Amino acid sequence: MRATVWLRGVLVALMLGVAGAALAQANLEINTPAIAGLQASMQARHTQLAGLYASGAIGLTRDGNIALRDANAVPLAQRQQANSLVAAENQDRTALYREIARANGKPEWEGEIRATFAQRWIEKSQPGWYYQNPSGSWVRK
């Protein structure tokens, strides 16, 4: 529950425009049916991902995705599912960044929107979760 609140918090914070200077003109508040659909899909999945963040099995990557960083933290029989969850989440995230850029009429901003999200996911993540620092090493928050 707390994790879902976290996810919503990050999304709301981003949507309210806590963006970098490069995105000063971008309307991150924009909420199209496609964006709403992706957010709903991510929120539904987050209940399954929360435990994996907490155990350190998955972490937030520096490029705005998530990755399975230590499968040993997951029981053997559940590693396949953890893999699938990570792949599905990254598909949603990629689509989300693209849709926000497209809804702004600036598809070329996708990379900057991704970078802004990457930074915020990490800043808003909970203590104990893992994230990738700028050099790509895993760090426990």
Place this chain on the structure above:
Amino acid sequence: MLRLGVWVFVALTLSFAAATRAQHITLSIDDLEAPGFSAKALKGDLRGTAERELLLEIGAVTLHGRTWRNVRVRCPRMRLESSVIACAEAVIEAGEKIPLTFTYSASQKKLEVVLRPASREIWQLDADFGKREFRVAIDNGKPERLASWLPPEMPKPSGGTIKGAITFLTAGSVNAQIEVDGLAFSDASGLRAGEKIKAGIRVAADQRDGVWQWRASADWVAGEVFWQPIYVTGSGQRLEAEGISGAQRTQIRRGSLTLPAVGSAEFNGVWDHKTEQIINADVRSTPLKLSALYAQVLKPFLAQTALGDVRTAGEVTAAVQIAQGKLGTVDLQFKDVSLEDHNRRFALFGMEGHIPWQQDAATQAEISVKGGEVLRLPFGPFRLPLNMRGTHFAVDKLDVPLLDAKLTVSDFSAGLAADGWRWSFGGGLTPVSLSRFTQSLGLPTMHGSLSGVIPRMTYEKSTLSVDGALLFRVFDGTIVAKDLRLLDPFGKVPRMQADLDMRNLDLDLLTRTFSFGNITGRIDAQVTGMELTNWQPVKFDARVESSAGDYPRKISQTAVQNISALGGAGAAAAIQRSFLRFFEQFGYQKIGLKCKLRNYVCEMSGAEDAPQGYVIVKGGGIPAITVIGYNRYVSWQELIDRLKRIMQDNVHAIVE
């Protein structure tokens, strides 16, 4: 190394034999080298007469890449006779202290070394230097002791026990029989790991003229393995193979793999060591149970495809040949195969057939399907004559019964290009009962029939496009879709672009269908520049207006109220306050409504402008009514919500 071992022991025997009368003898060797073995800074120290104590210190010993430093062997009571050297209670110190016994018989040229690293754990070496035969027997061995000998890229064992024996003759013969119980292994990432594994392996190999002839079998009784992306539990899987291995290649002459719940397959082939590629292979399966094959093997590989989450049934028999390093033939036979998407997007039932695919020859597959459904729309039996040549597939004509009609697909062609799959087809749909069609899709029941012509539909570079116009006949009129493009149709956020042109739709049929109140007449509608994202409209210019021509034009009071209600709740109430409420229906001259959708807001206008508003229904005849809209800008979502409310309210009224 083995030859060196003989030399060392013979040399030591001579030294120690000569020293039997001495009280203190020391031995020092700087360097010992042999393939796979080296030892540096060896020092031997033997003292005493009646009871001799041996202390052997080695600065560094390396065995097959693994190095131990400061290794010490201490034997407090050493038997040192002319033909026997033995110690029953030695200890070897190499990181840990391991009790050790050894006996060397010079007359028989035999050595026995027994290591007992833990209670009940025994590693025993029996060497017969005369026969050049060596045997390692293990009982309750900890597999993690072998970890450092394994190549770095391999997962490392971390638990369980090993039992078994390996015998080899230096003349070129190996026999091994090993069983593991409770084996656990993993690589650092945990993506290749196993737990609680109970399994056995048997290998017999003989070397002649530099070529090994071998036979091997493995049985997996219990435990679980995750080898990304596959997770399998041990349930009696068995692998058997025999073949020959030379420096360049390994040839499997005969092999078989049995997966208890799935079926089995026999195989043979050639593996090139240098290129690490299969040169030739021939694999033939027995009928395989598709449900178990899908669950155990196929599912994780199909995760992001349409077949990622399906219920499967039936049997598939497969034969695959690889020749000259390339896939040559794939032969598949289906028996009563069913595929059913868990999200109910599609289903195929009772699929039978034979697909004899060849890389370099044209062949034809014959597939028959008893039935199925697409998006809850049931279809009947059909036969699929599929022409194949390499990665090009074609169907001249396919007729699929769809409800009471027939869907025809003609000139289907698919091929694999550098940027992915491309396919195209044309076709049409004979008139299908709209009431059955809409009921199957869970839509409001429509009356009349639907038929259509598909000129040419093409898919390439993740885009589905229609060449020409797509024509449907509904509500006694026509709908033509032009410039239809579906971008990324199988992706997370599909997008659609099209222009729609609807002509002469029968308003009576249309309004009955949607419980909107009754309107008699005909309308045309144009939707230009339509863009849908995730099947939701984001942009279009739409106009609905009465069709040209003479026809009866009547509108019921309910329909007037509903049209008014689209403009807001207050408008509908106005009718109830006037004398108009006494009339059931009114005449009208024309109906017109336009919506320009941008940023989820509909900019409304009507058949013509009116003071502070726009005319939606312009009255005509007696009694006549004119409906004027005043809201110029309406949120699209609000408009949809109002429409839903109207239809729900009206449906309720009918039920009552």
